[in-house]
Amino acid sequence: MESLVAPAVELIGIRSTADRPAELGRALGCVLDLVGPGFEVRRFESRGKPSALVSSGGFPRIILNAHLDVVPGTPDQFTARREGDLLYGRGAHDMKCAAVVLATVFRDLAPRLPYPIALQLVTDEEVGGFDGTGHQVAQGVRGGFVVIGEQSNLCVVTESKGILRVRLTASGRTAHAAYPWLGENALLTVVEAVNRLLSRYPVPVAEEWTTTVNVARIETSNAAANVVPADATAWLDIRYPPSEAGPGGDAPAWLREIAGPGVEVEVEAAGAPHHADPLSAEVVALRRAAESVGYEGALLRKHGAADGRFYSAHGVDAVIFGPGGDGQHGPHEYVDLRTLQPYHDALTTFLHTVHP
Incomplete structure (x- = not known):
């Protein structure tokens, strides 16, 4: 877990709000640096919002999706503060810590899996997602199944408004x-x-x-x-x-x-609303992976819109699966650090067990 905290703290320190295009680019660069070299990187930009698709080559069986933008906050919220097992800061829960985990899992597993995967990094989810995930999907980006790292406490969200x-x-x-x-x-x-x-x-x-x-x-x-x-x-x-x-x-x-x-x-x-088949092989495998690390892996519905709708509109199942915490968009936003390692391990198990 400790190896995940340092890059999360660095990422929280970047004021990547919609009105700061330079900081959006800086946040994207920070995560790309964490992934490191050796992968195919496609860069995109739409209406000043940069994004990237990092892949191990070929049509991705699984896409791991993370947004790096955050809603505005007070200056002190962009300095991460740790209190025991909780890490406070703007974007800690929504969803910079999850982005660090997704990037780390992609970096470590993409070269060793028997099928291609991709890491999708966007910077506009908080203002609608049309210039990030939406733009990439419009440009033809597809995958077999999409995992979006929004907060869920290791539950699997198959439906959103x-x-x-x-x-x-x-x-x-x-x-x-x-x-x-x-x-x-x-x-x-x-x-x-x-x-x-x-x-x-x-x-x-x-x-x-x-x-x-x-x-x-x-x-x-x-x-x-x-x-x-x-x-x-x-x-x-x-x-x-x-x-x-x-x-x-x-x-x-x-x-x-x-x-x-x-x-x-x-x-x-x-x-449009988002819906994924709760009985699909991927959803079942993801729920079992959550169970393997001590979580229930329950199915959830989310009231907030999510970028999964862009894939759902093209018949590609997408789910939300992220770590635990609370207070997103509020003054006391935090991620529960105790969920990061189980989240990392569940994603690893899922990617090793899903059928190519």
């Missing part, structure tokens, strides 16, 4: 606030549309496998309290399971029907 990033916009007519009947309040129009969405999809009081709507921002260019706003916009993040027909069909039409008249709907980004 789809995502819609939506902008609702309304235009009105300005007027003096003392005479609101002379204007048309665009802000009220947007708020009413948001309320209709939330009435249909209320925020669950506890975990529930259903569609959720997060209201991320409502704004107007109006700058005076005594003026009726003539424009307004709402930003929404919608997550939905494969079973929900509305979001999974014609999303703009579905949203326009709920939002009502006077609201323009723009779907800025969309990602």
Whole structure:
């Protein structure tokens, strides 16, 4: 385990957020240096987001996928802090420590396996994944099976929700606030549309496998309290399971029907739900590998969208399988160091036992 901590600490120290392209490249270089020479490296770039596919040659039977970007954090979060068996820092759990393990496993096993494998390194998962895994898949990258090292405490995630990033916009007519009947309040129009969405999809009081709507921002260019706003916009993040027909069909039409008249709907980004066959030989082998190191290897569903959806859309099974920890995207994010060696060993067992 200790040999995995030092490179993880170094990687956590890199502020690889979406607004820092140089640091994204630095994080990618750090992991490529950890892998070392002797492998085929294909480099990609899309809209300023670099990525790479490192392989042992040939069509990869297994792809190990890791994202190296993180959400923004305070400066102190980019200095890793160890407290006993816990390692704190931005990206410790999501998912820089897992990336170190995946890179190490690839480096050590790729030359010795009886089939080709690949290590996929991307730097945009936190902002949608379209310019990393999505871009590589669009360029023809495929594999027989994909393991994504997102956090799972050595459970196997075979299903995750789809995502819609939506902008609702309304235009009105300005007027003096003392005479609101002379204007048309665009802000009220947007708020009413948001309320209709939330009435249909209320925020669950506890975990529930259903569609959720997060209201991320409502704004107007109006700058005076005594003026009726003539424009307004709402930003929404919608997550939905494969079973929900509305979001999974014609999303703009579905949203326009709920939002009502006077609201323009723009779907800025969309990602389909992800599903992998829980009875496939690879999933069964991965679960058994987790069991071999003392974990249950249970099947899970994730509410967050994941890069596996890009493969799922092309008929390639992808699962999430990562170490344990907690607090991702929060101020006290940590990885449980006690899970890193079992995670490493389970991946090693899986790669040795999966059928070529």
